[in-house]
Amino acid sequence: MERNESLLIAASYFWSDTLNAFVFGHGPASPTLADVLMLTGLDISTADNSHLFVTKPSSKVENRAIGGWSGYIQKYCKTGSVEEREQAICLNMWLDKLVFCGRSAGPTSIYLSVAERLANGGRFPLGRYLLSSIYHLLHSVARKLLLGQPIGNLGGPWWFMKMWLSVHMHKRLEFDLFAQHFPRDIAEDHELDEEESATRPPLNYGEATIVLPGTGGNEDQVSRFFQTLYEGLTIE
Numbered sequence: 001m002e003r004n005e006s007l008l009i010a011a012s013y014f015w016s017d018t019l020n021a022f023v024f025g026h027g028p029a030s031p032t033l034a035d036v037l038m039l040t041g042l043d044i045s046t047a048d049n050s051h052l053f054v055t056k057p058s059s060k061v062e063n064r065a066i067g068g069w070s071g072y073i074q075k076y077c078k079t080g081s082v083e084e085r086e087q088a089i090c091l092n093m094w095l096d097k098l099v100f101c102g103r104s105a106g107p108t109s110i111y112l113s114v115a116e117r118l119a120n121g122g123r124f125p126l127g128r129y130l131l132s133s134i135y136h137l138l139h140s141v142a143r144k145l146l147l148g149q150p151i152g153n154l155g156g157p158w159w160f161m162k163m164w165l166s167v168h169m170h171k172r173l174e175f176d177l178f179a180q181h182f183p184r185d186i187a188e189d190h191e192l193d194e195e196e197s198a199t200r201p202p203l204n205y206g207e208a209t210i211v212l213p214g215t216g217g218n219e220d221q222v223s224r225f226f227q228t229l230y231e232g233l234t235i236e
Contacts, residue, residue, distance in 0.1 A: 006029040008158060012151075017142045020135060031134055031164050038164050044127035052124065054157055055113045059085050061092065063107035069097060072107040084119050091115035099126070100133050103155030132156055 002211035014022045017135055022031035034043045066072055077087045095111035096102045102110065137156030143153045192198060 005146040007165055008161060011161070012138070012141045012145065015138050015142050017139055017146075029168070031131060031160070033127060033131055035046070035164055036131050036160075039160070040130070040166065042127035042130060043125050044131075046123040046125045048125055048128060052113045052117060053110070057088075057109065057116055059088065059112070060115070061089055061107065061112060062111050063109060066107060068106050069093065072089065072194055074103060088112065088116045088119035091118050095126075099130065099157065101155050101157055101159070105155070116178065130157060134160055137161075 011022060012025055016023045019028055019221070021028035031166075036042060037044050061072075062075065063072070066075060072093060076086065078086060082090075089112075092109065092112045092115040093107070095115060096108055102108055102228055114124055115127075127192075137154060137158070138161075140154050140156070141151055144154075180203060183196060184200045186192070186198065
């Protein structure tokens with residue numbers, strides 16, 4: 001899903017650091033654990049073992065002068081069966097680069113202890129940490145805006161904010177979230193009748209967000225979105 005810069009910038013001006021919520025015209029709104037579970041399916045119920053982030057991982061990974069993520073992959077990607085260490089190293093990249101979107105935009109070992117636990121088959125409340133990362137990101141943005149400073153590269157899960165805003169305000173953005181088509185699971189030897197369709201609508205919000213519009217040609221949409229929030233109209 002492409003990043004919608006205009007939508008994110010417009011919404012950021014409505015974030016209140018005091019309330020930890022967007023103060024829209026129709027009332028406050030903020031991401032919740034229920035939203036995280038609905039949109040990502042990440043674990044939010046496992047007991048929190050926050051000491052994992054300060055626990056020294058059992059293995060080490062090189063993250064300096066390695067040539068970014070491409071060099072990281074080339075160094076640690078192997079052929080044959082996947083060992084537990086290789087899986088942990090892959091999960092470390094997934095967490096750092098794609099989930100929490102580290103500010104360094106390059107390899108780190110911040111999430112390696114968590115990655116090792118997941119590779120071992122253990123459970124970890126990633127959904128809770130994702131939500132806390134979102135709130136920290138919005139706090140950083142609000143502080144920059146208050147001081148009149150450029151937002152710059154803060155890192156953080158902007159991707160989730162794009163999904164959350166689009167899901168909760170898709171009607172106001174004039175985008176029918178469920179008017180999408182996904183291929184059905186059809187057996188290879190099955191021939192479709194004339195009344196049968198080879199596609200189906202999305203099953204849930206999480207699946208529907210896969211096809212949300214990106215940045216192209218969204219200026220009018222964002223303008224209407226911003227005006228709606230300002231005027232206090234109901235957003236469904």
